[in-house]
Amino acid sequence: xxxxxxxxxQPLLFLTDEQLRRGxxxxxxxxxxxxxxxxxxxxxHGYGRAHHRALHxxxxxxxxxxxxxxxxxxxxxxxxxxxxxxxxxxxxxxxxVGTRDKRERxxxxxxxxxxxERELAxxxxxxxxxxxxxAGPDAVQGFRTVLEAMMDPDMRRHFxxxxxxxx
Amino acid sequence: xxxxxxxxxQPLLFLTDEQLRRGxxxxxxxxxxxxxxxxxxxxxHGYGRAHHRALHxxxxxxxxxxxxxxxxxxxxxxxxxxxxxxxxxxxxxxxxVGTRDKRERxxxxxxxxxxxERELAxxxxxxxxxxxxxAGPDAVQGFRTVLEAMMDPDMRRHFxxxxxxxx
DNA sequence: AATTTTATGTCAGCCTTGTTGACTTTCCAA
DNA sequence: TTGGAAAGTCAACAAGGCTGACATAAAATT
Numbered sequence: 576x577x578x579x580x581x582x583x584x585q586p587l588l589f590l591t592d593e594q595l596r597r598g599x600x601x602x603x604x605x606x607x608x609x610x611x612x613x614x615x616x617x618x619x620h621g622y623g624r625a626h627h628r629a630l631h632x633x634x635x636x637x638x639x640x641x642x643x644x645x646x647x648x649x650x651x652x653x654x655x656x657x658x659x660x661x662x663x664x665x666x667x668x669x670x671x672v673g674t675r676d677k678r679e680r681x682x683x684x685x686x687x688x689x690x691x692e693r694e695l696a697x698x699x700x701x702x703x704x705x706x707x708x709x710a711g712p713d714a715v716q717g718f719r720t721v722l723e724a725m726m727d728p729d730m731r732r733h734f735x736x737x738x739x740x741x742x
Numbered sequence: 743x744x745x746x747x748x749x750x751x752q753p754l755l756f757l758t759d760e761q762l763r764r765g766x767x768x769x770x771x772x773x774x775x776x777x778x779x780x781x782x783x784x785x786x787h788g789y790g791r792a793h794h795r796a797l798h799x800x801x802x803x804x805x806x807x808x809x810x811x812x813x814x815x816x817x818x819x820x821x822x823x824x825x826x827x828x829x830x831x832x833x834x835x836x837x838x839v840g841t842r843d844k845r846e847r848x849x850x851x852x853x854x855x856x857x858x859e860r861e862l863a864x865x866x867x868x869x870x871x872x873x874x875x876x877a878g879p880d881a882v883q884g885f886r887t888v889l890e891a892m893m894d895p896d897m898r899r900h901f902x903x904x905x906x907x908x909x
Numbered sequence: 910a911a912t913t914t915t916a917t918g919t920c921a922g923c924c925t926t927g928t929t930g931a932c933t934t935t936c937c938a939a
Numbered sequence: 940t941t942g943g944a945a946a947g948t949c950a951a952c953a954a955g956g957c958t959g960a961c962a963t964a965a966a967a968t969t
Contacts, residue, residue, distance in 0.1 A: 590871060590874060590882075592863075592867060595867040595870045595871055595874075596802075596863070596867065597886070597905065598870045598874070598882075598885070598886065599776075599798075599863075599866055599867065599870060600802075600901060600904060601885075601886055601889040601890060601901065602772075602773065602776050602889065603795075604889075604893045604897040604898070604900065604901045605769075605888075605889035605890070605892040605893050606769065606773050607816065607893070607894065607897055608892045608893045608894045608897060609766075609769050609892055611894060622925095623924090623925050623926070624925090624926085625925075625926060625927090628770070631766075635763075635767075640946085641946070641947075642945080642946070649774060650926080650927070650928095651927075651928065651929085652946080652947070652948090653927090653928075653929080653930095653947095653948080653949085653950095654926060654927055654928075656947070656948070656949095657925090657926075658925095658926080660948090673946095676935080676936070676945090676946090677934090677935060677936080677946095678934075678935045678936065678945060678946045678947075679945090679946070679947095680946080680947080696759075696763070696766075699766055700759060700762040700763065700766065702892060703762045703765045703766060703892070704757060704762055705891070706888050706891035706892040707757060707762075707765070707888065707891075709887075709891040710884065710887040710888040710891050711887075713880065713884055714883070714884030714885075714887040714888050715765075715884065715888060716881070716884060717877065717880055717881030717882065717883060717884020717885050717887075717888075718765070718768075718881075718884050718885045718887075718888035718889070719764070719765065719768055720876075720877040720878075720881040720884075720885075721873050721874065721877040721881050721882060721884075721885035722768040722769065722771075722772035722885070723768060723772070724872070724873035724874075724876040724877050725772040725775045725776055725869060725870070725873040726771045726772050726774070726775045727774065727775045727778060730771040730774055730775060731771070733771065734767060734768065734771045737767060738764065790954060790955070791954095791955090792954080792955060792956085807916080807917095808916075808917065808918090809915095809916065809917085817955085817956070817957090818956075818957065818958080819916090819917075819918080820918090820919080820920095820956090820957080820958085821955065821956055821957075823917085823918065823919075824954095824955075825955080827918090827919095840916095843915095843916080843965075843966070844964075844965060844966090845915070845916040845917065845963095845964065845965050845966070846916065846917080846965095847916085847917070847918095910969100911968100911969085912967100912968080912969075913966100913967080913968070913969085914965100914966080914967070914968085915964100915965080915966070915967085916963100916964085916965085916966095917962100917963085917964090917965105918961100918962080918963085919960100919961085919962080919963105920959105920960085920961085920962105921958105921959090921960090922957100922958090922959090923956105923957075923958080924955105924956080924957070924958105925954105925955090925956075925957100926953100926954090926955095926956100927952105927953080927954075927955100928951100928952075928953075928954095929950105929951090929952085929953105930949105930950090930951090931948105931949085931950085932947100932948080932949080932950105933946100933947085933948080933949100934945100934946080934947080934948100935944100935945080935946080935947100936943100936944085936945075936946100937942100937943090937944080937945100938941100938942095938943090938944100939940100939941090939942090939943100
């Protein structure tokens with residue numbers, strides 16, 4: 576299938592609305608699976624997904640500022656602030672006053688924060704690892720390619736910026 | 743890369759935690775893009791994602807029951823009921839008393855409901871279509887394979903059941 | 910026929926996590 | 940040095956999850 580080729584010699588994709596709809600439903604159901612394991616752990620600690628996201632990206636970019644986190648997460652500062660406050664109160668996140676600019680807060684995980692983040696990341700990575708294993712290497716490549724193409728340009732910029740020099 | 747093979751002759755995947763973490767972040771950012779376009783339309787009508795999901799799956803399985811919808815959506819009946827009630831009041835969804843079993847309600851979209859659902863589906867499919875086009879046919883196959891592997895078994899059952907006989 | 914189970918709807922109340930608006934503190938630049 | 944921009948905080952509200960309790964009607968079982 577899909578053997579016909581367009582002017583540039585690239586294979587044309589003849590995707591029916593029905594096939595596209597299945598992709599949409601796949602995203603819906605898969606995202607549920609994607610969040611299911613962390614959600615269970617978070618519930619035991621009395622946290623929600625918003626806390627998970629904060630922990631994830633703080634660990635990912637230590638000493639990041641609140642503003643940077645805001646633009647990654649795409650929520651209002653008031654919304655993020657509430658989550659950050661509880662994480663700071665509970666001793667999972669440390670907010671140090673910025674050195675250059677005292678208005679800024681440099682956010683970092685404490686040992687306790689690292690511990691919870693690792694617990695969450697472990698189960699989520701394991702789910703991802705099993706899915707990758709079942710699907711095989713070629714599928715993994717395609718998976719990431721389509722996901723990246725689905726992002727808004729701003730988000731794609733964040734996504735690529737988060738990638739370190741490794742790989 | 744990944745040329746080594748395991749006992750069964752299958753290529754082994756050597757995925758670092760870092761690579762898995764990127765898959766996780768790709769899911770996060772891509773899901774934002776996935777919902778961005780419908781969210782804008784929904785807001786104009788005063789609805790949220792919950793309404794979108796209900797419209798989508800009612801259109802997908804016309805004359806479905808409330809119970810079936812509940813198990814697909816994975817929310818409580820109280821939560822779904824609130825959404826359904828507004829959709830019925832606004833004349834987008836029709837709930838007919840079941841024929842065989844009068845306890846059941848058969849849910850269907852009205853013309854007005856079909857119209858909104860189509861508007862939502864159009865923009866979401868367009869995003870999906872462009873992503874597929876950019877990524878190419880092989881990537882599309884891999885994308886769907888990984889997503890399916892990521893689902894919980896219950897959700898995968900729903901996912902496959904929703905597929906009609908076509909394709 | 911009486912009882913139990915099932916499907917659905919509803920009310921009340923709670924929680925998380927989004928939102929806007931108003932405010933303070935800090936910094937920087939005109 | 941002063942006015943505006945940026946960072947953060949507080950208050951209040953809304954959407955949409957949740958639980959629990961209860962009502963009704965229909966079906967299934969005894």
